[in-house]
Amino acid sequence: MKNPVYKLIELTGTSHLSIEDAVNKALRRANKTLKKLSWFQVIETRGSVAKGEVDQWQVTLKVGFTVDD
Amino acid sequence: MKNPVYKLIELTGTSHLSIEDAVNKALRRANKTLKKLSWFQVIETRGSVAKGEVDQWQVTLKVGFTVDD
Amino acid sequence: MKNPVYKLIELTGTSHLSIEDAVNKALRRANKTLKKLSWFQVIETRGSVAKGEVDQWQVTLKVGFTVDD
Amino acid sequence: MKNPVYKLIELTGTSHLSIEDAVNKALRRANKTLKKLSWFQVIETRGSVAKGEVDQWQVTLKVGFTVDD
Amino acid sequence: MKNPVYKLIELTGTSHLSIEDAVNKALRRANKTLKKLSWFQVIETRGSVAKGEVDQWQVTLKVGFTVDD
Amino acid sequence: MKNPVYKLIELTGTSHLSIEDAVNKALRRANKTLKKLSWFQVIETRGSVAKGEVDQWQVTLKVGFTVDD
Amino acid sequence: MKNPVYKLIELTGTSHLSIEDAVNKALRRANKTLKKLSWFQVIETRGSVAKGEVDQWQVTLKVGFTVDD
Amino acid sequence: MKNPVYKLIELTGTSHLSIEDAVNKALRRANKTLKKLSWFQVIETRGSVAKGEVDQWQVTLKVGFTVDD
Amino acid sequence: MKNPVYKLIELTGTSHLSIEDAVNKALRRANKTLKKLSWFQVIETRGSVAKGEVDQWQVTLKVGFTVDD
Amino acid sequence: MKNPVYKLIELTGTSHLSIEDAVNKALRRANKTLKKLSWFQVIETRGSVAKGEVDQWQVTLKVGFTVDD
Amino acid sequence: MKNPVYKLIELTGTSHLSIEDAVNKALRRANKTLKKLSWFQVIETRGSVAKGEVDQWQVTLKVGFTVDD
Amino acid sequence: MKNPVYKLIELTGTSHLSIEDAVNKALRRANKTLKKLSWFQVIETRGSVAKGEVDQWQVTLKVGFTVDD
Structure with missing residues (x-):
């Protein structure tokens, strides 16, 4: 798969x-x-x-993963 | 569920x-x-x-909701 | 006019x-x-x-419109 | 007061x-x-x-006001 | 459907x-x-x-499409 | 015109x-x-x-040009 | 003119x-x-x-002015 | 207090x-x-x-807290 | 005071x-x-x-200062 | 080199x-x-x-490359 | 050196x-x-x-350091 | 050099x-x-x-210059 498509x-x-x-x-x-899953x-x-004090950390991230053909 | 994961x-x-x-x-x-659904x-x-005049309002929002375990 | 030009x-x-x-x-x-006028x-x-209280709302917008050929 | 200072x-x-x-x-x-209070x-x-549906709107604003000399 | 909802x-x-x-x-x-699919x-x-030289172009886009009722 | 004014x-x-x-x-x-027209x-x-597939590319640009004295 | 429109x-x-x-x-x-002209x-x-050394300062500004009715 | 005001x-x-x-x-x-104090x-x-090496971490945060009526 | 807290x-x-x-x-x-007051x-x-011409310059700044223990 | 350092x-x-x-x-x-050179x-x-028409395209990019130990 | 120059x-x-x-x-x-090296x-x-799980953290930073006269 | 490369x-x-x-x-x-050096x-x-009062102004700039072939 030379040129994959990723979804975030x-x-x-x-x-x-x-x-x-x-x-x-x-x-x-x-x-x-x-x-x-590939990167974030x-x-x-x-x-x-x-x-x-901090009670709960809330971290928002984008996660990228390969979409199958 | 003390530390839930949310999807946006x-x-x-x-x-x-x-x-x-x-x-x-x-x-x-x-x-x-x-x-x-939790927040937007x-x-x-x-x-x-x-x-x-405005014909149609188009409002883009992020919506966050709890992901089940 | 297939490919119009717009001004904002x-x-x-x-x-x-x-x-x-x-x-x-x-x-x-x-x-x-x-x-x-087309969009804002x-x-x-x-x-x-x-x-x-709010005395006057001041809302800045971009307005796009088709430029004639 | 020709040149006031404002706080936000x-x-x-x-x-x-x-x-x-x-x-x-x-x-x-x-x-x-x-x-x-002067502007927001x-x-x-x-x-x-x-x-x-929306339960509660939460709108964050900066409010500016004149600081006395 | 006068007022559609789109997902991006x-x-x-x-x-x-x-x-x-x-x-x-x-x-x-x-x-x-x-x-x-409607716009990107x-x-x-x-x-x-x-x-x-560039080996692979990686272009991230948002794609909007109509959500059925 | 040593110090021109430009409009965008x-x-x-x-x-x-x-x-x-x-x-x-x-x-x-x-x-x-x-x-x-000078730059964009x-x-x-x-x-x-x-x-x-892409039907129409829509590219928004700022264009700068010299304003006559 | 209680509620003027401005152009920038x-x-x-x-x-x-x-x-x-x-x-x-x-x-x-x-x-x-x-x-x-009202503000910039x-x-x-x-x-x-x-x-x-600096030869020419180039400062880009938005200028707002009242649009006549 | 159904609709509190917060300061940041x-x-x-x-x-x-x-x-x-x-x-x-x-x-x-x-x-x-x-x-x-409510959130940051x-x-x-x-x-x-x-x-x-890092001598001192300097982390700037906004902190939100309920304003009493 | 090795690790001061600053307010902006x-x-x-x-x-x-x-x-x-x-x-x-x-x-x-x-x-x-x-x-x-420490920095801005x-x-x-x-x-x-x-x-x-410019009548009044209006410059908004963040000012940081040490908070006493 | 498990954990390389990159310069941009x-x-x-x-x-x-x-x-x-x-x-x-x-x-x-x-x-x-x-x-x-690794990515841009x-x-x-x-x-x-x-x-x-466009005379010269001027594209600014960040280029990342591995720094040798 | 009262007024140093820094490179980032x-x-x-x-x-x-x-x-x-x-x-x-x-x-x-x-x-x-x-x-x-002075700050980052x-x-x-x-x-x-x-x-x-996270395999490798990749943190991009600007580092500032004094440039010698 | 019709199409120079600049470094910032x-x-x-x-x-x-x-x-x-x-x-x-x-x-x-x-x-x-x-x-x-060409621009900043x-x-x-x-x-x-x-x-x-201001003790020291600290102005960060990008400086662009032509890279020799």
Whole structure:
């Protein structure tokens, strides 16, 4: 497949731990239904606050994957 | 589900009445096939013109919804 | 005219009523001197304040119209 | 005061009715503690969804006001 | 259907030939599974390099299509 | 004229062939009524789709030209 | 005229002296043919270089003016 | 309070450890004087360099909190 | 204080003279009530027009200052 | 080399023919002095005008290449 | 040197571990050939995916350093 | 050389006097090692504050210059 076509979808992963963990949670979920995940790009990093600290990281990313012919 | 994953899709709602009505038309259509719509963000407000007035409002929005585990 | 050329101009419409009314006021004025208005895009929504409420909505839009051959 | 200095603050107004109402709710609240509100600019229009329609409009705006000497 | 709802998806088409060909490759693939493709907008133009020349054009576009009632 | 003033206008050229041809169609039309076109900048590349391929390229550009004293 | 309509045009003023002088040169030229100039906004500041110093400041601005009824 | 008004302020948190720690340091400080912190959004991630490594992470965020009636 | 927290506020300074003077007018006013001003960033340069020249420069800036522990 | 470091430089290629040719001219020149060119991204497409047509395409791109250890 | 001149270069650091580690890898490599690295700004956070998790973080940053007289 | 290739670099010039002086200081330094500087574009205007006034203007610019064949 010399010239593949990719589709990009937008997901928000959430985590109590870190930005990296929120990204991985989104990718793991996408991987359940989509084959051939290829790359991602972080679009926005937000979160909720509780007791003066980050309660939940909310990281929005675009994920690109190969579309079968 | 402490750390849900959300998916965001992009829709353009259209209306002869108002920006608010165009947003609601897009949300109503999305609600037919997607469960758990959560939030939206207006991305662009355009429209077509007829007889020197707005003929159709065309409002593009991102809609976020929870993805089931 | 298979492949028309369009010109885009930028206008600010103002209204005491609503965003939609400000857009229509700009389009009505443009329609007096320009034929073939086709579409618009909202660029910015601002306003002036009086007595703690919106006094005047100021909506800047691009308006596209067909240029005659 | 020929050359005033202005301060800009960022507020999110919310409303079940419309974008315009959400802006006015934010301005009314600001007017309780700030004198001399002068202008505003809409920064972002978001909202929450319930039953496939807009539940609450959330409109973020910058509000400018004159700073006393 | 006076006031249709459109959905926008994001695709990356690739081509050894040209930007135009990369766009067409993405549209042709989308057309296999989506009816009523209506318009597109180029979002980003990238590519890979080999031997000091463009090896593959990678053009990301948003494609809009009518959603059935 | 050591320090000229330039005006910039915004045009959308359209073509069935290519991005380059759409730009040239807009410039040719502008050249009919404006003297001293100097430079352009591509602002947006969109298009319409028919039968799963690009039907019409729609390229919006800013065109700069010298304003006579 | 309670709710005027404004038009915005884009100009590039040039000057060997300063950014401020380039803006004024553009406004003076616009004032020859347009009545009721009201405000401007600087869009871009560029320039040409000669002998390792700025040769010509090139400042692009949007100028807003009231459109007569 | 069905339709609250939120205020957003902008803070830069700094840390020798990580982006997450810089965000938390800013939130903890804000929590000393502001009640009802609700959410944040990362605006910019910068830092200073010493001995070829990050010396201090500097993360600018907007923090939103409910304004009392 | 190894890892200070900074707050950023947004001000518009105005001047009949120059961009630099408008920035200084805003900083001088901020310095009356805020200790430890540290840096600024110009966000927007606008102005009003009278008799075909700049009447008042209006420069919006973000000002950062150290927040005490 | 599991985790390479890449450098990105910005170039403007120019051509009388097409956008694609302008990109290739920039890449060919970069390839004379830089080894391991990997990818590029188009940043801006401008040009000069002569006789109402594009005289020279001026395409600015970022080019990424592997930095040796 | 009261008024130094700084140069900014753009690098992409990569890491299997974290965003912070990718930034440090880029800074360490830059430090081999550039003296007086001063600050950096994160421009983009991307990555590749393998087995439904982040395989490699790819963080693009601008790095600023003092240029000697 | 009909179709030259240009390189763009990013510099921050600093000055106690003015924005214009900061730009010239950056260009003068670049001119020591680079031949054929052609144009520049201001990217960002920042500064440090001392005693409630601008202490140092920090102006970041892109400078374009012809690359020899």
